[in-house]
Amino acid sequence: MVAFSNGYLVDNLTEALKIRSEFEVTPYAGGTDLMVEAKDDAVYLFLNKIPELRRIYSDDEYIRIGAACTYTEIFENTLTPQILKDSIDYLAAPAIRNMGTAGGNICNASPKADTALIFYVADAKLRICSASGERILPIEDFYVGRGKTVLQRDELLVEILVPKFGLEHYYYKKVGARQALAISRVAFAGLFSTENGIITRFAMAFGSVADTILRFRDLEALFVGKTMTEAKSLRDDLIAKYDQAIVPIRGRVSADYRKSVCMNLLEDFLNQNGI
Ligand SMILES: Cc1cc2nc3c(=O)[nH]c(=O)nc-3n(C[C@H](O)[C@H](O)[C@H](O)COP(=O)(O)OP(=O)(O)OC[C@H]3O[C@@H](n4cnc5c(N)ncnc54)[C@H](O)[C@@H]3O)c2cc1C
Known part of the structure; x- marks a missing residue:
């Protein structure tokens, strides 16, 4: 020492x-x-x-x-x-x-x-x-x-x-003021896996939105164990529930801006996975 x-x-x-x-x-x-x-x-x-x-x-x-x-x-x-x-x-x-x-x-x-x-x-x-x-x-x-x-x-x-497992199918977006050297205004990471047509992993985390990183396990559970067809029919319900759950705070950008970006990224993640 x-x-x-x-x-x-x-x-x-x-x-x-x-x-x-x-x-x-x-x-x-x-x-x-x-x-x-x-x-x-x-x-x-x-x-x-x-x-x-x-x-x-x-x-x-x-x-x-x-x-x-x-x-x-x-x-x-x-x-x-x-x-x-x-x-x-x-x-x-x-x-x-x-x-x-x-x-x-x-x-x-x-x-x-x-x-x-x-x-x-x-x-x-x-x-x-x-x-x-x-x-x-x-x-x-x-x-x-x-x-x-x-x-x-x-x-x-x-x-x-x-x-070690289940991280292969992911979605990650960092939204900042510029392409490089930016502190995130909103960041989003999602994981999605299926096995034999059944959703086995559905996870989403939102950064730069509230006092801590946000994750809503109860809402993720709505899709786990469901078929893709069932998930598609639950899509609007899920989006509405996230819309209620995410309550951003104001920072360098407005709370409304943060909320819209979160919802856009969530929809993009669902689209990417065919839901
Ligand atoms: C110009 C600039 C740009 C940046 N851009 C980004 C960015 O884009 N994204 C981002 O996330 N961050 C960014 N940061 C913030 C910073 O670089 C990161 O948070 C970085 O990971 C901090 O790590 P560090 O090792 O330097 O932590 P330190 O400054 O050494 O420590 C940070 C805190 O953690 C505690 N700590 C560290 N290690 C331990 C440990 N093992 N056990 C207990 N406590 C510990 C320290 O006591 C302190 O409270 C940026 C910073 C600067 C200066």
Whole structure:
């Protein structure tokens, strides 16, 4: 461990968790969010030299992405699903992608976080560790509001567990002020799968619309287990239900604009899948 005037640099997870439990430190991954509002008196725990946070590997069920892997590393890894690569492709610029991490994107808890949207729709789970143990929780349970998570002051996000299967048939759109280097005004990710004519997966997540990323599992359930013909007959009902459920907040753009874009993207997703 090396102690600097502004924090600690460690080279393994055990040491990082010990420091996290003993001192009031702010985890620092790529710093691309933190440095925008840098505080002079902050004491950082630098995470970028911890091997346990820098690896990408897979087991039977999940692709496991270390929280301090940069976007560039994730993009270049052959295990990374294409839907996640697409979101990285539209995220910031290469300089930010070389420093920014998926863990930082999640822990910053912005509803505009582009990769968090993909982790939401993919049913990803988060492996969170402290010196006294670990817990794994669905990403949806991690957020309690804009900029607010359930992460305890002695915990670190260590890995993102992305299910290996069912991510092939996807729809992803990021709507911003320009084609590149844009923070999303609305982002949408959808997953759709069928088996023997029956819908087995129907999932949608909306980013940049409310205080947290939105997903309505009860509405998704209306289509799961249905035939395509049944889904087509339920289409108008589903659209009406989403129209009621999505209540955007005003930001740089109006709530009405956000609502129209959400509904257009939802319809486009249904059209693309023949519903
Ligand atoms: C010019 C610019 C353009 C950008 N464009 C986009 C964009 O298009 N899309 C987008 O989504 N974001 C964008 N961002 C935001 C930012 O780059 C991302 O959110 C990035 O993923 C943050 O990762 P980081 O490693 O830099 O996080 P950091 O700044 O290091 O940390 C962010 C937060 O997460 C916490 N944290 C980090 N890692 C952990 C961990 N392992 N455990 C616990 N807490 C942790 C930190 O304490 C901090 O609160 C942009 C930023 C800039 C400056």
